[in-house]
Amino acid sequence: MQERAGIKDVAAAANVSIKTVSRVINGVSTVEPAMRKRVEEAIALLNYVPNTAARSLKTGAGNTVGVVVDSIDDVFFSSLVSAIEDRAIPMGLAVIVGSTGFDAARERDQLLRLAGQNVRGVILAPVGEEHDFLEPYRSIMPVVTVDRSVPGFDSVTVDDYSAAREGVELLVASGHRRIAMVGFDSRIQTANRRRRAYEDVLVAHGIPLDPQLVPEVSFESEAARGALQNVLALEEPPTALFLANARHAASVVAAMHHLGRTDLAVLSFGDFSLADSVQPSISAIDQDPYLLGALAFERLVERLADPTLEPVDRTAPTEFRSRVSHTIRALAPADRAPAPTERG
Amino acid sequence: MQERAGIKDVAAAANVSIKTVSRVINGVSTVEPAMRKRVEEAIALLNYVPNTAARSLKTGAGNTVGVVVDSIDDVFFSSLVSAIEDRAIPMGLAVIVGSTGFDAARERDQLLRLAGQNVRGVILAPVGEEHDFLEPYRSIMPVVTVDRSVPGFDSVTVDDYSAAREGVELLVASGHRRIAMVGFDSRIQTANRRRRAYEDVLVAHGIPLDPQLVPEVSFESEAARGALQNVLALEEPPTALFLANARHAASVVAAMHHLGRTDLAVLSFGDFSLADSVQPSISAIDQDPYLLGALAFERLVERLADPTLEPVDRTAPTEFRSRVSHTIRALAPADRAPAPTERG
DNA sequence: ATGAAAGCGCTAACAA
DNA sequence: TTGTTAGCGCTTTCAT
Numbered sequence A, B: 001m002q003e004r005a006g007i008k009d010v011a012a013a014a015n016v017s018i019k020t021v022s023r024v025i026n027g028v029s030t031v032e033p034a035m036r037k038r039v040e041e042a043i044a045l046l047n048y049v050p051n052t053a054a055r056s057l058k059t060g061a062g063n064t065v066g067v068v069v070d071s072i073d074d075v076f077f078s079s080l081v082s083a084i085e086d087r088a089i090p091m092g093l094a095v096i097v098g099s100t101g102f103d104a105a106r107e108r109d110q111l112l113r114l115a116g117q118n119v120r121g122v123i124l125a126p127v128g129e130e131h132d133f134l135e136p137y138r139s140i141m142p143v144v145t146v147d148r149s150v151p152g153f154d155s156v157t158v159d160d161y162s163a164a165r166e167g168v169e170l171l172v173a174s175g176h177r178r179i180a181m182v183g184f185d186s187r188i189q190t191a192n193r194r195r196r197a198y199e200d201v202l203v204a205h206g207i208p209l210d211p212q213l214v215p216e217v218s219f220e221s222e223a224a225r226g227a228l229q230n231v232l233a234l235e236e237p238p239t240a241l242f243l244a245n246a247r248h249a250a251s252v253v254a255a256m257h258h259l260g261r262t263d264l265a266v267l268s269f270g271d272f273s274l275a276d277s278v279q280p281s282i283s284a285i286d287q288d289p290y291l292l293g294a295l296a297f298e299r300l301v302e303r304l305a306d307p308t309l310e311p312v313d314r315t316a317p318t319e320f321r322s323r324v325s326h327t328i329r330a331l332a333p334a335d336r337a338p339a340p341t342e343r344g
Numbered sequence C: 001a002t003g004a005a006a007g008c009g010c011t012a013a014c015a016a
Numbered sequence D: 001t002t003g004t005t006a007g008c009g010c011t012t013t014c015a016t
Helices: A007-014 A018-025 A033-046 A052-059 A075-091 A104-116 A132-139 A160-173 A189-204 A221-232 A246-259 A289-305 B007-014 B018-025 B033-046 B052-059 B075-091 B104-116 B132-139 B160-173 B189-204 B221-232 B246-259 B289-305
Strands: A064-069 A094-099 A121-124 A143-146 A154-158 A179-182 A240-243 A265-269 A283-287 A313-316 A318-321 B064-069 B094-099 B121-124 B143-146 B154-158 B179-182 B240-243 B265-269 B283-287 B313-316 B318-321
Touching: A007 A018, A007 A033, A018 A033, A052 B052, A052 B104, A064 A075, A064 A104, A075 A094, A075 A246, A075 A289, A075 B075, A094 A104, A094 B104, A104 A121, A104 A132, A104 B052, A104 B094, A121 A289, A132 A143, A143 A289, A154 A160, A154 A289, A160 A179, A160 A189, A160 A240, A160 A265, A160 A283, A160 A318, A179 A189, A179 A221, A221 A246, A240 A246, A246 A265, A289 A313, B007 B018, B007 B033, B018 B033, B064 B075, B064 B104, B075 B094, B075 B246, B075 B289, B094 B104, B104 B121, B104 B132, B121 B289, B132 B143, B143 B289, B154 B160, B154 B289, B160 B179, B160 B189, B160 B240, B160 B265, B160 B283, B160 B318, B179 B189, B179 B221, B221 B246, B240 B246, B246 B265, B289 B313
Parallel strands: A064 A094, A064 A121, A121 A143, A143 A154, A154 A313, A179 A240, A240 A265, A265 A283, B064 B094, B064 B121, B121 B143, B143 B154, B154 B313, B179 B240, B240 B265, B265 B283
Antiparallel strands: A094 B094, A283 A318, B283 B318
């Protein structure tokens, strides 16, 4: 690795002042073609790459926006990032992505790093409950949160509660009383909102809550598989599944197929690839992460233009993808192996 | 947005020298607890965030590695990035991701930006054919390419050609002579290697090549759907499908289901979620992007430790996921509507 | 059209 | 233990 050339080296090699080099690399037109040519040759010769760090130190503002997500290896987040890129790039803004691994400490680090990089603004999508550490940033750079509302910040959220309620209602309407929620992670704000909806529906129908039906699951997609097996091994197993998020949904569905348990009614919060092609097709509440990203970026741009704006919370719509799985009816008790009960 | 506080402001507020502030924010232990406390209070009060740009300008090296991918919204790439993050974060390295949208010009921009940010090194995963612009970087920072070999650089690749050959052989062995390759994009190096394998197998078996069976498809996943329909509408439609990549594979399979054409034999280059759960289950050549990322990062670390290393090309293994779809046999000609031929 | 010099926020000698 | 000073690579006045 040779010593890296700086603007001075280029200037010396081209026998011009550093200012002329600066003009060339910034595309300023008032440079004699001959000089420009000399400079360009020197740049090529020395493999010169302008140091953005120095540039943004001087100018005080880079041309990047930051995005923080929990896990890039999750279609929800990658689609969200995609929407942001699709809009940022044409504006000449680069997007830099950092992920947290669902770890609040890492979220803080990422934010610190971005703030220190002179990013123009940040879109913050991790869905942890904690958010006290955000406070200082409010005054130093535009921040838009996704799927998590934090007082004083712009946010884009989904009405998880209502959508989840409607979904669980449908399962109840198909005759189910033992409904498991698979994929619940108590660290995640959206998961808690969806759980509340689930419980409220059951209570409204006089169905007893059973915590065993809502196993805590970590974010690894394999975890959901184990949770499914545990839940099916219960004395009074569920006849329907409410899947807490798309990430886990795909692996639960795969696990169901492996176990040959496609008799279960299923509703997924979050649509996923091939949900429509498996047998039976899986009904889903679709929250479009691409749309969430687009809305968040739009808001960021607004705030960039006018930092004095009052923070707002935008709500993105969900759509119900009605397919087959949620209409599967509960088995008549006679079809099940008799389970011992107190009331026997 | 208030004026952002700098180290000087903090020093003034805490009534200490800037060096003391520097010590505090860098966790140097030789600071009197009382002073440290004063500084920390000032930091909190002013919402001070250290400027990483200035820091890395001074020290000459940041603590980030860069990753460039074509599209973050593609499980292949997001899984690759994930592997890199999983290894970098524990080492105290942050990962910054940029994507190209399959655009060579944007790839150059991203690389320039990363090089200008003082990243320690870069993993370059875009799979375009072009790579002349890489040359200058060889001497200024460690670069490892994935799925694209470039002379003079380390790379991690998959033996696309052999794996694709074996796969297409299987299709031929099931009696197919009209085999379409869906998802081909001529701009992509891997696609070209896979196409060569496909053609070589057909030629080896005396099966005529038909360019109509290899429609050019852009990277949007919807594009594959149209390509499938076109190919099925040919006078002599294919009885088997060789899917060029996982991205398109999932949408082609979905389209097949919509069209009710699950009678086609299918083999996918690249495994995808639920491939095993659809009916019939889809056979795939699995190239593990997570593994590719892990290998690439490993090599980057080696080169960071010793920049004088000779470039090497590591080949990652593929695995054949034998499921049902590739065993579907060609329909007997009698079952097809008779197609007019020259030879009548 | 070109150049000289100052300074962005920070760290690293070196001094005290 | 703490402070002073120089300078990282660049852009930006302000001259020329």
